[in-house]
Amino acid sequence: MKLYTNPLSNNGRKVATVIHHLQLQLEVEVVDLSKGAQRAPEFLAINPNGVIPALVDGDLKLWESNAISAYLAELSGDKRFYPEGVARYDALRWMFWEANHWSKAVGVLTFELLLKNMFNMGPPDDARVQTAQNDLRKYGRVLNAQLTGRRWLLGDDVTIADFMIGADLTYAGMTGVPIDEFPELARWVAAINALPAFVATAPRFG
Ligand SMILES: N[C@@H](CCC(=O)N[C@@H](CS)C(=O)NCC(=O)O)C(=O)O
Known part of the structure; x- marks a missing residue:
């Protein structure tokens, strides 16, 4: 599982805090927003919106920080952090x-x-x-x-x-x-x- 993000972004930080809190292990690639790497064809193939964060897990290419955070929280099984019902x-x-x-x-x-x-x-x-x-x-x-x-x-x-x-x-x-x-x-x-x-x-x- 690989996360594309940037440590200065608040949307990236949403996912980073979830990963830290749930103690998940993920490969992380920093997308250099100041150099326009979010608009490179390789990244647009993952997130056509050209913004971070984005997550790749097998065939799944997921974007939107809240959706990525919910996906990781569900995978972790922590029902206090992401309750059921x-x-x-x-x-x-x-x-x-x-x-x-x-x-x-x-x-x-x-x-x-x-x-x-x-x-x-x-x-x-x-x-x-x-x-x-x-x-x-x-x-x-x-x-x-x-x-x-x-x-x-x-x-x-x-x-x-x-x-x-x-x-x-x-x-x-x-x-x-x-x-x-x-x-x-x-x-x-x-x-x-x-x-x-x-x-x-x-x-x-x-
Ligand atoms: N609604 C999106 C917003 C993502 C977003 O706007 N990311 C910003 C960084 S905070 C970005 O990548 N900006 C680069 C650009 O607009 O070129 C989410 O929650 O993931």
Whole structure:
């Protein structure tokens, strides 16, 4: 089984945290995004979208970080991390929410306030930043309410859903995601970042 990823990517980190948490052994190939390796024909044959992460397991070519994470979690058999029954749909609900709402708003801030500067792409678009921050306040309230009275998103056990939503916040401190306005969210983010899987996969520059 081989994972194509990049250690600086928050989507790559979602899968990396799952691999670390479940203590899985996988071959890993770093795709150099700065050199455009994600658009090379060999990689497009694996993921025609030209983005990482991607996983190859025999004939299966899997992309989308949440799907790859769910596949690995299922293979591991860890039912606390990727529960069965009704709780699985609870986890999936938060993973779809993450992909549709949370990651998009976080991604706007990462692009406008981090990547544009890094790659000399001009000044941030203030209107887009404002809209993303407003969206994150709306979604932050939803997360804060869910986390009130629960240790983790679904309850007593940390699950794949915590990992997917938490990994999006890799650059939150540098991009002003309004976490501290929500006490339960802030408590949860601190707990996520203290998990061994998150400590081990924090991006290192230089
Ligand atoms: N929805 C996809 C998003 C993947 C994605 O956007 N990956 C970024 C890195 S975080 C990428 O490969 N960007 C390269 C590019 O856009 O050229 C997932 O969750 O896997």
